[in-house]
Amino acid sequence: MNRTASLDKLKSESFDICIIGAGASGAGCALDAVLRGYKVAIIDKKDFASETSSRSTKLIHGGVRYLEQAFKKLDFAQLKQVRHGLEERHIVLKNAPHLARPLALMTPVNSWLEGLYFKIGLQLYDTFATNDTLPKSKWLNKSEVMAKIPTLDSKKLHSGVLYYDGQLDDARYCLALVQSASEAGAVVANYVDVSGFQKDVAGKILGVNVSDTQTGNAFTIHAKLVINCTGPFSDKVRLMANSGLPERLRPSKGVHVMLPKETLNSEYAMLIPKTSDGRVVFAIPFEGATMIGTTDTECDDIQSEPTLNQKEKQYLADTLNPYLATQIDISQLRSGFGGLRPLLSADPSKSTKSLTRDHEIELDETSGLVSLLGGKWTTYRLMAKDTIDQADEIFAKSNVCITADHILAGGENYKLDSWKELAQKYDLTQEVAVHLVKKYGSRAERICKLTVDEPLLKEKLSEHYPYIKAEVVYAVRDEMAVTPRDFLARRIRFEITDWDETLNSLPVVTTLMARELGWNPEERERQADNYAREIGKFISDAE
The missing domain is CATH 1.10.8.870 (Alpha-glycerophosphate oxidase, cap domain)
Structure with missing residues (x-):
């Protein structure tokens, strides 16, 4: 990937599709589109995966919390999201085995009744996970749990339910998508900012007005179709294309903290099922540290990069401490990060915690802009497929999506040993x-x-x-x-x-x-x- 060569092509060539945003959804769309034979450009205001897509909990999952909410509230949208996530989980693991791998998660429980509740729930979770080879959930006794996570408080522990999801290095997985799209023929460039659109007399988009933020040079990328994949910033691009559109996004902020590996002293992750605000929190081994997250708070200021504060740090410590024999000293914090979720909402009265992580493809008939709204990491490929299916419809084509079996850059002939x-x-x-x-x-x-x-x-x-x-x-x-x-x-x-x-x-x-x-x-x-x-x-x- 050569940035200078890419910029020259963006300035001089015309494209079938220009994708704005090179996070998981945009990179996924670029790969899908170029494999279907389209001439594709993909740009990002900053770096690849510089926002939401590098700041996730690093899990490939259907969402245990969504499954619980689906049954408690008879919310079939949540159930659909779980099914989509678990259907895609094995594909995410298979297509980049160097960047994604199975992860064992322990749910500690304090009573026989609580253990039965989680065992039944996780068995249901297993039934939705078709076509993969991850082990099924198990109910373990206290000694078995302590052998796997020795830093838990054995006095409070009754037993634990073990289940499996996947873990990924989100930023590098996104980069692998970008590399794969580039090697298949897409023109990719970071640090290219969108300032507006070039339109015909009917108001349809003909090109994207951009500038290279490293030099300040402005130019126009000419494309037959523009796809907006900017996550929590999607409304800005939508309104830039058509100021009459209603806002659709309700971004929420989530933070994670990093503590020493000795916090869990285990290769097993932990699902904390009880929190003060009704969420679930994870403690996960990652890159030689223990990552704890995440929070969920309303976020009105999406222009400033999300950081973490003392209150959020304390919330995460207070959530994990009841399960540990030795309490977390928050001064041990090594680092942390914050991110924005691109939550979709048609009801402003709902809290962000109650909003589904499903996605929607919007075609603005006035400008011709296609926007991929909502979604989450695990379903990036399905989101991209639905988006490029829409592109096929616009171009009156019927291409086949082949990304389910496309091994990503670095995954070819991969052998850990x-x-x-x-x-x-x-x-x-x-x-x-x-x-x-x-x-x-x-x-x-x-x-x-x-x-x-x-x-x-x-x-x-x-x-x-x-x-x-x-x-x-x-x-x-x-x-x-x-x-x-x-x-x-x-x-x-x-x-x-x-x-x-x-x-x-x-x-x-x-x-x-x-x-x-x-x-x-x-x-x-x-x-x-x-x-x-x-x-x-x-x-x-x-x-």
Whole structure:
């Protein structure tokens, strides 16, 4: 993926479809559309997956909470959402095995009756999960639960119900979708901002007026059809195309915190079924830390990046503490992140917690804009299929969707144990080799090859983590990383796991990026300062 070449094509060529927004839904649409034979462009105001799609709970699931609500309230929309999620779960796992894998989740219970309730519920959950090979749920006794999560409070524990969902690295999964679309022929570019639309005399969109935010250069992308996949920002694009449209989105904010791995000291995740506001909260091992989330609060300000505050930190600690033998010390917080959910609502009186995560495809007859509204990570492929089915209808075509069987970039011929060969061939530690294979899949050797002529690139960015310098170079050359945050927050997940070590690695990262991108010393310092300020806001808001 070469950004300069992509920008040249965006300026000089015409497209069948231009997709605005390169998160999960936009990237999924781009891959589906290009595989159906369309000439596709996809752009994003910031980086790929820079908003909602990199800030999820990292779960591939149907939604246990949705299933409970469906039966309690006879809400068939919730039931439909569960079914869709579980139908898609095995596809998400299969198509990128290096980035998505099964995850065992424990639900601790305090009584026999409570255990029976959750066992029945999770058995129902299992029945919706067709076509996959994940193990079925089990009701375990206290000793079995404690053997799996030894930090639980055994005095309060009666038993536990174990079930399985999937886990993914959301930012890199989205990048794999973008890479796959690019390799299939789509033209992709980040940091391209939309300022308006070019229309014909009847008001139909003919092109997208944009600017390259890195240079300020403005131009128009000419396309027969424009698809809006901007998640919680969809109303802004919709109203830009047609100011007469009603607003449809009710964004809500959710935050997660990262604590040391020793908080659970387990490879098993935990579902906390009882919270003060009626949600469920998860405690999940991720990238060498324990991630706890999420919250759900109304969010009126979607222009400012969501951060986490002391109240949200305390809520998550207070939710997990009753289950632990040793209480969480919130000062142990390593990092955290906030995100926005693109919830759909036709009823302003409903709270965001009660809104379904299902999706809707909107065709504005006046402007011709197609908008993909709502949805969640697990169903990204189904959302994209429905959207490109709509495009087929507009173009009077009947193409077949083939994304269910399309292995994503890095998943081709993937073998987890290939780390052994890489470690031996390139003199890498097991920790580093396993990390590379889990992040880059069958393409991990591309990073290793960079170290042959430049052995210093094998050096780690931090002694406490497996990330190496060669990844910075590869991210710039092959993954369109433009800023330090692209690399630190999304190409690797350093930012969301450890703020202090991320900042410690910043000088090395910016020096390597400066070499690759031709930054002078002043630009390198500006990039470092900008990133330090961004992270500084997260840290100060969380204190």
